[in-house]
Amino acid sequence: xxxxxxxxxxxxxxxxxxxxxxxxxxxxxxxxxxxxxxxxxxxxxxxxxxxxxxxxxxxxxxxxxxxxxxxxxxxxxxxxxxxxxxxxxxxxxxxxxxxxxxxxxxxxxxxxxxxxxxxxxxxxxxxxxxxxxxxxxxxxxxxxxxxxxxxxxxxxxxxxxxxxxxxxxxxxxxxxxxxxxxxxxxxxxxxxxxxxxxxxxxxxxxxxxxxxxxxxxxxxxxxxxxxxxxxxxxxxxxxxxxxxxxxxxxxxxxxxxxxxxxxxxxxxxxxxxxxxxxxxxxxxxxxxxxxxxxxxxxxxxxxxxxxxxxxxxxxxxxxxxxxxxxxxxxxxxxxxxxxxxxxxxxxxxxxxxxxxxxxxxxxxxxxxxxxxxxxxxxxxxxxxxxxxxxxxxxxxxxxxxxxxxxxxxxxxxxxxxxxxxxxxxxxxxxxxxxxxxxxxxxxxxxxxxxxxxxxxxxxx
Amino acid sequence: xxxxxxxxxxxxxxxxxxxxxxxxxxxxxxxxxxxxxxxxxxxxxxxxxxxxxxxxxxxxxxxxxxxxxx
Numbered sequence: 169x170x171x172x173x174x175x176x177x178x179x180x181x182x183x184x185x186x187x188x189x190x191x192x193x194x195x196x197x198x199x200x201x202x203x204x205x206x207x208x209x210x211x212x213x214x215x216x217x218x219x220x221x222x223x224x225x226x227x228x229x230x231x232x233x234x235x236x237x238x239x240x241x242x243x244x245x246x247x248x249x250x251x252x253x254x255x256x257x258x259x260x261x262x263x264x265x266x267x268x269x270x271x272x273x274x275x276x277x278x279x280x281x282x283x284x285x286x287x288x289x290x291x292x293x294x295x296x297x298x299x300x301x302x303x304x305x306x307x308x309x310x311x312x313x314x315x316x317x318x319x320x321x322x323x324x325x326x327x328x329x330x331x332x333x334x335x336x337x338x339x340x341x342x343x344x345x346x347x348x349x350x351x352x353x354x355x356x357x358x359x360x361x362x363x364x365x366x367x368x369x370x371x372x373x374x375x376x377x378x379x380x381x382x383x384x385x386x387x388x389x390x391x392x393x394x395x396x397x398x399x400x401x402x403x404x405x406x407x408x409x410x411x412x413x414x415x416x417x418x419x420x421x422x423x424x425x426x427x428x429x430x431x432x433x434x435x436x437x438x439x440x441x442x443x444x445x446x447x448x449x450x451x452x453x454x455x456x457x458x459x460x461x462x463x464x465x466x467x468x469x470x471x472x473x474x475x476x477x478x479x480x481x482x483x484x485x486x487x488x489x490x491x492x493x494x495x496x497x498x499x500x501x502x503x504x505x506x507x508x509x510x511x512x513x514x515x516x517x518x519x520x521x522x523x524x525x526x527x528x529x530x531x532x533x534x535x536x537x538x539x540x541x542x543x544x545x546x547x548x549x550x551x552x553x554x555x556x557x558x559x560x561x562x563x564x565x566x567x568x569x570x571x572x573x574x575x576x577x578x579x580x581x582x583x584x585x586x587x588x589x590x591x592x593x594x595x596x597x598x599x600x601x602x603x604x605x606x607x608x609x610x611x612x613x614x615x616x617x618x619x620x621x622x623x624x625x626x627x628x
Numbered sequence: 629x630x631x632x633x634x635x636x637x638x639x640x641x642x643x644x645x646x647x648x649x650x651x652x653x654x655x656x657x658x659x660x661x662x663x664x665x666x667x668x669x670x671x672x673x674x675x676x677x678x679x680x681x682x683x684x685x686x687x688x689x690x691x692x693x694x695x696x697x698x
Contacts, residue, residue, distance in 0.1 A: 302642065302643075302644055302660055303660065304658065304660050305658075305660065305663065332692050333692040333693070333694070336690070336692065343682065351683070351684060354683070354684070354685055355684050355685055357685075425690070426685070427683075427685055427686060427687055427688055428687065428688055428689075428690045429677065429681050429683075429687050429688075429689055429690065430689065430690045430691065431649070431655070431656065431657060431658040431665070431689070431691075432658075433644075433646075434643075434644045434645075434660065442644050443629075444629060444631045444632075444644045444645050444646045445643060445644065445645045445646060445649070445657060445658065445660075446629070446645075446646040446648075446649055447646075447649055447655065447677065447680060447681050447687075447689065450690050578629050579629065580629070581629065581631065583629050583630075
């Protein structure tokens with residue numbers, strides 16, 4: 169059995185480059201993220217902070233793990249892949265995701281070794297983190313478990329959650345599945361029961377970002393990525409009505425309140441800007457459960473850890489594009505500002521395929537608003553090559569399409585209103601049947617015939 | 629999401645806020661510096677909480693009973 173954060177640290181930590189900081193740190197004083205920022209500059213790696221002050225300032229027994237996704241190598245270990253390129257990583261992800269594994273109910277629940285409920289709940293005992301300048305307050309980046317209707321199982325959502333008082337947090341929810349589930353309950357006058365997972369195997373966290381149809385149990389997606397069925401137990405507050413992962417490190421159980429919102433934010437976001445303070449959902453906490461020596465898994469927001477954690481969305485783009493146009497080779501996104509701009513390469517066999525593939529990747533992801541399509545001679549992971557294709561194969565009057573009234577992402581600072589943006593498709597492929605000019609380059613045979621090492625060369 | 633930059637009248641901290649939240653006029657900003665609450669410096673007053681939050685039912689804005697000491 170390998171499905172826990174501690175098993176990943178033990179089994180894959182060395183391969184992932186995991187380091188430990190054993191000095192006592194104060195995450196509310198930027199001490200954790202200051203160290204992470206320097207590590208990112210020098211040699212990015214996962215970091216386990218073993219001695220951490222809680223929000224109340226006391227040395228606590230909750231430790232913190234960040235940067236589980238800081239490098240491609242670390243992300244690979246999450247999916248049992250040693251080394252490998254982004255291409256291999258995406259293929260591994262999709263291979264895993266296809267093998268859905270239903271969750272299993274177990275009797276043993278390490279995550280419930282310690283339980284506090286009701287008036288005994290004190291969120292101040294947890295190691296909240298202040299991440300970046302101007303953050304609105306103490307934050308976690310948990311996975312929110314909720315129950316889908318019609319027996320469709322569980323929904324997983326990756327959220328930001330800000331401390332408000334001893335049993336309340338403000339939670340930013342994007343207008344997708346969790347938002348819809350809460351709205352349905354709210355319209356009926358009901359709170360939505362949820363469980364926030366503050367640490368599990370990093371593959372479990374990735375499952376929450378997968379673009380999964382509503383009728384698919386996302387616990388089964390987690391099992392697929394873990395390579396074994398997810399173990400689950402009834403929550404302490406809601407019983408079998410809301411199951412929680414048995415091997416999680418910490419679970420916060422509560423309700424997203426109906427008819428209530430609170431000022432929450434700002435928070436450093438994946439677009440590498442502050443997401444502003446806004447009116448967000450309110451979580452009222454009923455219970456906190458945790459296992460011995462709990463490790464809270466956090467995301468280093470706005471940095472490589474955060475950007476690489478979008479691998480599920482990235483792989484989803486690839487699958488969607490291939491479904492629409494089998495000639496699609498690869499999909500990448502510009503890492504500069506979150507997955508807002510994707511690049512698709514294809515072996516085009518008909519004009520119109522680029523637009524078809526672009527719409528396929530744009531439809532399921534509200535983060536994505538710009539798509540560039542190139543021929544398969546372009547390396548989509550090389551931004552310079554992509555811009556070369558855009559510069560030399562595009563005529564703006566025929567190759568650019570603007571798609572108005574597209575639902576966008578709340579955290580996009582260019583967005584107007586609640587969710588309105590505009591899509592853009594740039595077709596940088598050669599027209600079908602066009603004569604492609606040869607690339608200007610020295611013949612390979614000449615390079616082989618006249619090796620540089622055979623010549624005497626000196627400076628002047 | 630359009631943003632506004634609001635200065636806390638108590639501690640002077642800079643607050644990056646959704647402009648829609650400020651357009652309501654009665655909703656207070658939570659200061660990132662002192663965790664106190666204050667009204668935006670100006671407001672068009674032309675939006676409702678329900679409109680800004682895209683909610684289908686009446687919404688009450690919740691604030692903690694006391695300013696946290698942390």
